Amino acid sequence: MDINSKPIIKKAIDKINEFGNQIEREVKIMHVCGSHEHTICNYGIRDVLPDNITVVPGPGCPVCVTTQKEIDEAIYLAEQGYTIATLGDMYRVPGSDKSLMQLQSEGADVRIVSGIPEAVKIAKTTDKKVVFVAIGFETTAPTTAAELLSIKAKYDSNKNSANELNFYIHNCHRQTPPVMDFLLGGGSKLNLDGFICPGHVSTITGLKPYYAPCEKYHAPMVIAGFEPTDVLMSLVMLLNQIKDDVAKVENEYIRGVREEGNVVAQKMINTVFTDKDVAWRGFPVIKNGGFELKDEFKRYDIKNIIDMPEIKEKINKGCICSEILRGEKLPTDCKLFGKACDPINPVGSCMVSDEGTCRIFYKYKKLI
Template identity: 40%
Template sequence: MKPSTISDNFPDTPSKRNNASKARLLLERLSAHRAPATLMEVCGTHTVALFTTGVRAALPECVRVISGPGCPVCVTPLETIEKAIGFAHRKDTVLFCFGDMLRIPGVHETLESARAHRGARVKLMYSPLEAIEYARREPDQSLVLFGTGFETTIPIFASVLMRAREDNLRNIFLLSAFKSIPPAIKALLSAGDSAVDGFLLPGHVSSVIGVEPYGFIAGEYHLPGVIAGFEAADMIEGILLLLRMIDSRQPEIKNQYTRFVPPEGNPRARAMIDTVFVSRDTDWRGLGTIHNSGFALRDDFRRFDADQLMDFEIPPVQEPADCICGEVIRGRRTPVDCTLYGRSCTPSHPIGPCMVSSEGTCAAFYKYSR
């Protein structure tokens, strides 16, 4: 039986059919492309979606897509992971974190193994809003929110702290490992050794920050960028638009994902971020310190800073030997260049951060492309 007959057995929706046929049509145009080009995506969801939708395998050989620093788990420094583990072990303290932080190896243990074997208190959260109810119910517990992610998740954390201040909750604290993508792109480009010809820009983050923050990519570095969605057709269209701008040498920042990303982004969400946070320099795993790429609490919210609970030392940290995650995050090397990849470092026994997160480049390579 041919695959088409298999699909015919499934009563799919017209919109789904249209989308798939649009993707195939765009792919045909793409397959005519001949000039070599290296494109970088900077969003963990793109990393995974390029594999799962099959777009990566369908690209012509001359078009190379590499993954940049778009996975929030991967770029969280080891010191911060150790801090989180420290909070989880602290007396009368519970750490709230997202699921994909649980399995990142710290120096001696992960949050997951700390919880399983040493009684550390770690709660997997689906939404930071859960913190409010917990903090009310357990007034004698200190609750530390492990704040990871980009502008997409930050507004929700901001709303939790605004609410905590209103309700005068004294037992909520924030460990801020938030990051902003445009400064990281700038850092990559200003290092001057980038071989990237264009950027596939993140759909979710852009729905908050809008189009303007990427202006420097075209303005200062004369490279094109396209904000793209996550369906096959979105990504292929984004790549086509990039290739056209590369060919015509007319770099611009275009928005392919107009159904979700208004040019101005979401000013209300940004206002929430601005109410609670102020930009600061911050460390990125694999990239070092990047100017104004992190988020510190403003003075009025300083009392939520988890650092004041730090009555413990964190062990000296050292990146795992032979791990090239830093180079992978910069887009300089691919996972298969790593001697650990697929041998001692696999998703069940990860060594580097890019293998832990489901959105990490190494994990995506390992899961979908072997």
């Protein structure tokens, strides 16, 4: 059966409108996934929702939530002669004065890679210290953990102090459920009624991390896939909970997400990382919002190897990425959107990545 068949989509839209009429108040639901925003914009899902039902994009882009300070630190490392390996999106994100792309044009050794395995290959072919800018949520943290476990086993003869490959990470990994907890607890000006939970992250985490914030804030949560019917059905499930004044974690994306998640990936993460309180772009420090390397792996964190100077962020005052990441404003509320700021000349991080809300709105702006 075609998951996106017109009869199924029509039934879902009719049910959403039925529940919207029954609830009779303003409802705000947030998602934290760039892929969900692509689906919502591409298929015009907001256009078929009742007037009292709003779906707002939150901090679902790993490039976007990486702080400017972290980008400036990567730029500093490149200026000091380190080989910087980075994903293509991070390559273009503006720091305080320039981007890694601009620095490369000035002669710095900055390499675009598809992931950490490619960065490790570079380290095997050079005597220079190679630093991989490790970003992303629970979906990419296992790949970092797997490579560090492999390096530790294959290259380090002294398991307590050596780093014979001269490979390091600039650790910018983050965890998703803690920011959802933060937003529900007053971290946004919005009074959120529930969450569409991220499908990719949930394939790793399973359902368990959502139980505590769901119960704590009486906030319905539904894990959704990425087809238009997935998003519509997740809204049906959320609105049904809101209508009945119940709050539970449900899984619409049963074909991709298991209750327990990916236990192998979880084990790798737990072997290499521990929880850490970190700031996100647009947010203060979030409790357990990131990952920190455990003691036996800290020799692979470049910030534990060198004395990094104190770097203060210099955010462009005209950019509203912070408010967009908190769901308080949309890209179309920004005076720079599509004018001074576009994908060729991005002012803020939300316009750079394909997962960024501003970039997505720009792509589909004729449909919004």
